[in-house]
Amino acid sequence: MQDTATSDTAHETLVKIRGLYFARGERVIFDGVDLDIPRGKVTAIMGPSGTGKTTLLRLIGGQLQPDAGSIEVDGEQVPELGRAALYRLRRRMGMLFQSGALLTDLPVFDNVAFPLREHTRLPESMIRDLVLMKLQAVGLRGARDLQPAELSGGMARRVALARAIALDPMMIMYDEPFTGQDPISMAALVQLIRLLNDTLGLTSIIVSHDVQETTAISDYIYVISQGKVVGQGTPEELGKTDSDWVRQFMQGLPDGPVPFHYPAPDYREDLLNA
Amino acid sequence: MLEWLRELGRSGIGFFEKLGRSSLFLLKTLAGLPGVILRPRLLIAQLLSVGVLSMPIIVVSGLFVGMVLALQGYNTLVDFGAEESLGVAVALSMVRELGPVVTGLLFAGRAGSALTAEIGLMKATEQLAGMEMMAVDPMHRVIAPRFLAGFISMPLLALMFSAVGIYGGHFVGVGLLGVDEGAYWAQMQAKVDLHGDVVNGIIKSIAFGWVATWIAVFEGYDTVPTSEGVSRATTRTVVYSAFAILALDFVLTALMFGD
Ligand SMILES: Nc1ncnc2c1ncn2[C@@H]1O[C@H](COP(=O)(O)OP(=O)(O)OP(=O)(O)O)[C@@H](O)[C@H]1O
Numbered sequence: 001m002q003d004t005a006t007s008d009t010a011h012e013t014l015v016k017i018r019g020l021y022f023a024r025g026e027r028v029i030f031d032g033v034d035l036d037i038p039r040g041k042v043t044a045i046m047g048p049s050g051t052g053k054t055t056l057l058r059l060i061g062g063q064l065q066p067d068a069g070s071i072e073v074d075g076e077q078v079p080e081l082g083r084a085a086l087y088r089l090r091r092r093m094g095m096l097f098q099s100g101a102l103l104t105d106l107p108v109f110d111n112v113a114f115p116l117r118e119h120t121r122l123p124e125s126m127i128r129d130l131v132l133m134k135l136q137a138v139g140l141r142g143a144r145d146l147q148p149a150e151l152s153g154g155m156a157r158r159v160a161l162a163r164a165i166a167l168d169p170m171m172i173m174y175d176e177p178f179t180g181q182d183p184i185s186m187a188a189l190v191q192l193i194r195l196l197n198d199t200l201g202l203t204s205i206i207v208s209h210d211v212q213e214t215t216a217i218s219d220y221i222y223v224i225s226q227g228k229v230v231g232q233g234t235p236e237e238l239g240k241t242d243s244d245w246v247r248q249f250m251q252g253l254p255d256g257p258v259p260f261h262y263p264a265p266d267y268r269e270d271l272l273n274a
Numbered sequence: 275m276l277e278w279l280r281e282l283g284r285s286g287i288g289f290f291e292k293l294g295r296s297s298l299f300l301l302k303t304l305a306g307l308p309g310v311i312l313r314p315r316l317l318i319a320q321l322l323s324v325g326v327l328s329m330p331i332i333v334v335s336g337l338f339v340g341m342v343l344a345l346q347g348y349n350t351l352v353d354f355g356a357e358e359s360l361g362v363a364v365a366l367s368m369v370r371e372l373g374p375v376v377t378g379l380l381f382a383g384r385a386g387s388a389l390t391a392e393i394g395l396m397k398a399t400e401q402l403a404g405m406e407m408m409a410v411d412p413m414h415r416v417i418a419p420r421f422l423a424g425f426i427s428m429p430l431l432a433l434m435f436s437a438v439g440i441y442g443g444h445f446v447g448v449g450l451l452g453v454d455e456g457a458y459w460a461q462m463q464a465k466v467d468l469h470g471d472v473v474n475g476i477i478k479s480i481a482f483g484w485v486a487t488w489i490a491v492f493e494g495y496d497t498v499p500t501s502e503g504v505s506r507a508t509t510r511t512v513v514y515s516a517f518a519i520l521a522l523d524f525v526l527t528a529l530m531f532g533d
């Protein structure tokens with residue numbers, strides 16, 4: 001069934017998710033999600049806090065196993081891969097964690113050099129050049145000798161980005177790249193994500209709830225909530241949507257079909273049942 | 275009563291479940307050891323932080339324990355006119371028993387708790403997950419070198435503890451209490467058996483090092499990834515290690531010296 005021709009047109013989708021079902025204990029996080037991430041594009045996955053955006057990235061990266069459904073990355077079924085094959089696939093995926101996840105016992109330079117040293121046998125002089133190039137791209141070449149504890153949250157995220165692109169992956173997953181960035185570095189980061197995507201021929205997946213920045217750079221957007229895809233389309237299409245839900249989310253209105261509250265018993269009764 | 279039995283059953287199951295998980299974990303760690311030998315720099319860094327940094331506390335404690343042994347031993351032996359045997363008494367207590375056991379307890383408190391806290395924090399701050407996503411297996415990169423370093427360091431620290439203790443005993447016995455210097459060493463040489471005493475002591479310290487390091491790295495890796503989880507795991511490392519070392523010491527002593 002799988003067309004194994006390597007031409008790009010035969011594989012326009014890099015990540016293909018079908019019928020994804022995933023639950024944590026009693027709580028269903030994904031209940032039948034279908035997603036296509038096109039190759040070479042910037043695709044955003046948006047949704048309110050706690051809907052499982054981070055969980056989705058972990059499922060794509062094979063750190064979590066779905067309860068049902070298929071997750072296909074570059075023609076391979078991630079949940080079925082053995083350890084060696086999974087690790088081979090991960091070398092071609094970069095992931096930017098929400099917290100940065102820098103190694104705290106290594107300075108910035110060694111953090112960025114880490115994947116190069118682990119996976120290549122390049123001479124130290126070449127590693128140095130590569131690391132400085134990646135740090136230059138995120139504007140932190142001057143911070144190479146700092147320890148992770150000396151970085152601000154936003155800087156740590158950018159160092160992590162430099163590290164994620166160190167091995168020139170085919171795709172990169174950004175978990176909330178915009179939180180903690182000041183307006184200047186935010187603008188630079190938005191440009192950078194676009195630039196990296198277009199010049200390196202990457203495929204980018206951005207997970208975020210920052211509507212403005214995300215719509216500014218995405219080619220296609222999925223909106224998920226309560227385990228389902230509730231809206232999808234290009235930024236323009238989503239702007240003109242007739243779904244109340246998507247409109248509420250995209251325009252940030254406090255009132256609408258999306259509850260602001262985590263599921264809870266009736267407020268009045270809760271207070272009276274002291 | 276029924277409730278109590280149920281609780282007992284539950285914690286019993288919990289115990290065996292954890293034992294199973296930690297055994298699997300140990301197997302994976304052992305699978306990572308060949309990779310560590312190929313990358314000695316990872317091991318050396320850990321030998322430094324696990325072994326070398328534990329040396330001061332081991333040396334100072336060994337010195338005091340040896341001095342106390344000599345003081346106590348002298349008071350008993352002198353009543354029988356046997357103070358010449360002070361060297362043997364100190365050396366045997368040190369090599370057979372106190373060296374491995376006290377070193378094991380100190381090692382769990384100094385190095386074991388640090389290992390658990392470090393690994394637990396790496397988990398809580400997503401560093402381990404981040405490594406996995408960079409296709410680097412934390413079992414190989416983080417756990418295996420630490421385990422091997424603990425396993426190597428512990429017997430060496432125990433030997434150091436015993437040696438320093440014997441000199442501490444010498445200082446008090448010969449230097450302060452006037453025991454004959456020649457007798458202190460000669461009796462020790464004559465009565466301490468290389469195989470029966472020294473080697474058995476080393477075997478004990480190897481076993482304690484194995485168990486204490488295993489507990490420390492497992493508790494770190496198994497931490498609930500929050501700051502509270504890390505602090506609990508650190509406490510558990512020290513408590514479980516102390517318990518395991520003392521229980522194992524009884525078993526090994528019965529096997530080695532009781533016939
Ligand atoms: N380790 C875990 N164990 C149990 N439940 C978890 C765990 N991690 C996350 N969850 C639950 O899964 C749900 C989705 O979490 P996730 O981190 O994927 O959300 P998110 O969309 O990334 O939110 P945010 O925008 O705040 O980062 C949450 O409701 C959370 O309570």
Ligand SMILES: [Mg+2]
Pocket residue numbers: 053054055098175
């Ligand atoms: Mg998240």
